Amino acid sequence: MKNIIKLIYFMFLSLILLNNNLLAVEKKKELLTSDWSFKGYFGKFDRGALQRGYQVYTEVCASCHSMKYLSYRNLAEKGGPEFSEEQAKAIAANFEVTDGPNDDGDMFTRPAKLSDKFVQPYRNVKEAMASNGGAYPPDMSVLVKARSGGADYIYSLLLGYEDPPSGTNLDDGVYYNKYMYGNNIKMPKPFMDGQVEYNDGTEATEQQMAKDVVTFLAWSAEPHLEERHKIGFRAIIYLIVITILVYFSMKKIWSRVESEV
Numbered sequence: 734m735k736n737i738i739k740l741i742y743f744m745f746l747s748l749i750l751l752n753n754n755l756l757a758v759e760k761k762k763e764l765l766t767s768d769w770s771f772k773g774y775f776g777k778f779d780r781g782a783l784q785r786g787y788q789v790y791t792e793v794c795a796s797c798h799s800m801k802y803l804s805y806r807n808l809a810e811k812g813g814p815e816f817s818e819e820q821a822k823a824i825a826a827n828f829e830v831t832d833g834p835n836d837d838g839d840m841f842t843r844p845a846k847l848s849d850k851f852v853q854p855y856r857n858v859k860e861a862m863a864s865n866g867g868a869y870p871p872d873m874s875v876l877v878k879a880r881s882g883g884a885d886y887i888y889s890l891l892l893g894y895e896d897p898p899s900g901t902n903l904d905d906g907v908y909y910n911k912y913m914y915g916n917n918i919k920m921p922k923p924f925m926d927g928q929v930e931y932n933d934g935t936e937a938t939e940q941q942m943a944k945d946v947v948t949f950l951a952w953s954a955e956p957h958l959e960e961r962h963k964i965g966f967r968a969i970i971y972l973i974v975i976t977i978l979v980y981f982s983m984k985k986i987w988s989r990v991e992s993e994v
């Protein structure tokens with residue numbers, strides 16, 4: 734029995750060490766971080782943060798950044814912001830999409846439905862660049878996965894606006910950001926305190942809005958994270974049970990041999 738306890742202890746220890754190693758890599762870049770509820774083996778998204786994050790995305794970021802892989806229906810799905818279906822329908826209905834052609838061969842606009850993709854701010858990349866001083870606001874559906882540093886990086890970037898060091902001249906439409914590669918970014922500072930009004934009474938500080946919107950982006954980049962964590966947990970339990978069974982079977986099978994020696 735002692736051996737088996739040792740074995741289980743060893744398994745947990747290696748898990749913890751592995752986790753710490755991953756954290757250490759992230760820390761090296763000296764990014765800002767937050768107490769993300771979705772990190773770690775049992776991490777889950779904070780529903781409140783996801784719902785507030787959606788609000789921040791629509792009210793602040795959506796005028797420049799698309800999220801073309803999301804549909805309004807995703808907002809009501811399990812593991813996500815989990816708005817009720819009614820709420821998600823009402824959200825969708827705020828947006829207009831082009832549909833058609835109708836019987837006369839004309840395209841027409843109608844309110845969006847659950848099955849529609851998120852409405853995009855620009856018709857194409859060229860228009861997006863023309864409206865942003867030549868820089869392209871990247872699609873944010875999977876941006877957390879696409880940038881090294883992930884959630885911490887985007888969180889840092891959103892809070893990383895500063896006055897440029899003296900002697901630096903910035904062109905019009907270029908801003909100084911501590912965390913952007915090369916420190917110059919063509920995205921204006923997105924937040925000021927109190928910019929959005931949260932329904933749940935949470936105070937909309939810059940940090941809070943950044944945290945909420947990054948949580949939302951982390952979910953959109955990995956909508957099945959909770960499911961994956963659940964499966965991982967079950968797999969570990971399963972392995973522990975198998976280990977115990979194998980251990981006792983081994984004892985039993987070899988017991989005769991041992992006693993005969």
Ligand code: HEC
Pocket residue numbers: 789790793794795796797798865868869870871876880887890891913914917918919920921923946
């Ligand atoms: C006025 C338009 C505008 C708004 C509003 C805006 N962005 Fe941007 N964003 C841009 C542009 C343009 C770029 C590309 C900047 C560049 O390459 O210099 C960008 C780039 C980014 C990047 C990528 C930085 C990188 O590493 O390349 C992130 C992340 C980002 N925005 C997040 C957000 C979030 C989150 C919001 C909402 C809170 C937001 N943005 C609001 C225009 C905008």
